[in-house]
């Protein structure tokens with residue numbers, strides 16, 4: 001049996017605590033990992049992050065601060081009230097344990113040293129104890145450790161139990177430390193280690209492989225039945241940015257407002273994992289059933305969004321409405337009727353023994369469409385279009401919003417499936433504050449099909465009684481000419497704020513009578529026509545007198561019921577800019 005003293009861990013905890021510099025932390029850890037390789041068990045690596053199980057394992061110590069107070073009291077023969085009042089002052093039970101165990105050692109000169117295997121063993125037992133008398137047994141196991149612990153050791157045992165280690169070992173730092181501990185060509189290996197960790201979520205497994213070399217790291221592969229980290233999306237502010245990130249054409253999908261579920265099937269067993277790697281199979285027998293009936297294949301891993309809908313109206317519900325199903329472990333049959341869900345499958349990562357992660361998304365999607373049979377309100381492939389047109393994308397976006405979705409996801413058709421947040425593989429676009437009412441102060445004649453019409457409009461907000469330009473909007477109106485409409489005529493504009501929407505021709509008629517100045521294709525008009533304008537983003541801009549420009553503005557309605565007095569003020573716009581700045 002390999003052996004190490006727990007004090008060696010404490011030494012490294014203290015060093016890590018002493019610096020906030022990432023590279024220093026990495027070096028401290030790398031040195032320690034070399035030591036751990038020689039003297040320790042791979043699983044002890046979990047202790048560096050205050051754990052005793054792999055990250056995907058949801059089991060917890062289940063120790064409250066109150067229980068720790070009780071244990072310290074009984075281990076050191078002190079009154080609970082005394083500990084509580086110290087706690088109010090210091091705010092760290094670890095330090096309190098440290099202080100008492102230091103005093104005790106001086107008094108008793110305790111023999112024996114705490115080994116890592118003792119600490120690790122007791123901590124695991126604490127997690128596993130359940131049922132009657134569990135609390136008493138947990139207290140005994142902690143007290144036993146505190147009884148042997150030296151002061152610094154007591155501090156870190158308590159902090160570990162309270163999941164508050166405070167040494168700052170994020171998984172990224174530990175990955176990098178593994179690379180620098182065992183490899184020369186760190187940069188490349190960091191990627192490999194990152195990949196291995198994303199797949200197995202188990203630092204002991206990655207440590208074990210890293211010790212042996214690259215080949216072993218490469219062998220770590222996704223397998224159905226185990227949770228894995230998912231690919232995450234980067235936020236963009238507008239469609240243009242989405243295409244810039246993902247290339248053209250790109251796949252565009254509805255962004256469903258549900259929760260992420262990785263569905264895995266191995267032999268006949270189907271398992272469901274959340275994005276946080278929790279196993280939720282028991283909570284969703286309806287999803288399991290839908291997958292069993294409608295997805296072909298011996299083994300697979302699918303990525304999906306599970307969305308709730310109202311069983312009466314069949315309308316999608318926001319995530320909050322069904323979130324209780326994730327946690328609930330009883331009354332599942334009742335819940336599944338009251339809060340039914342639909343599975344929207346958007347990716348396939350593994351199929352019949354083959355890892356598809358490095359296949360381009362367009363191929364994965366083809367497989368997906370082949371294997372998932374759409375069954376209404378049960379399971380389906382995510383709604384998708386492939387386009388290089390910003391207008392089409394915008395239309396799809398508006399449609400998604402109209403039926404209550406959160407927005408859209410834009411995906412690079414050539415990208416592999418890579419876990420974590422990767423720029424340029426998949427981006428999300430959601431609406432931010434909706435629209436402003438603005439007044440049209442100028443316009444420009446169109447060309448080609450739109451020649452003769454005023455087709456782009458300079459819009460303005462107000463600053464007291466001054467009007468300040470804030471952008472140019474040319475989309476949102478209808479192409480149809482009045483000849484195609486039944487009720488053509490000068491009074492039309494007042495009727496068309498309804499279902500059909502205003503056409504360019506109608507808007508031209510409205511504006512022409514308001515023209516003040518004309519220069520080439522550009523006109524200035526009396527500020528009378530108010531429109532509601534949605535946009536994706538507001539940017540600072542020297543091009544407009546307000547100092548701001550709306551990005552991707554779009555007219556949603558002509559507002560004959562509003563006057564220039566009703567339009568958005570500069571301070572409202574600035575407030576919105578401030579809000580967005582904070583959100584990011």
Ligand code: AMP
Nearest residue numbers: 233253254255256259260305346382409
């Ligand atoms: P967010 O939660 O805002 O970071 O947005 C990303 C999340 O949107 C993903 O983690 C999924 O849970 C969810 N989502 C909804 N629809 C899709 C889709 N079609 N493709 C990918 N993710 C989606």
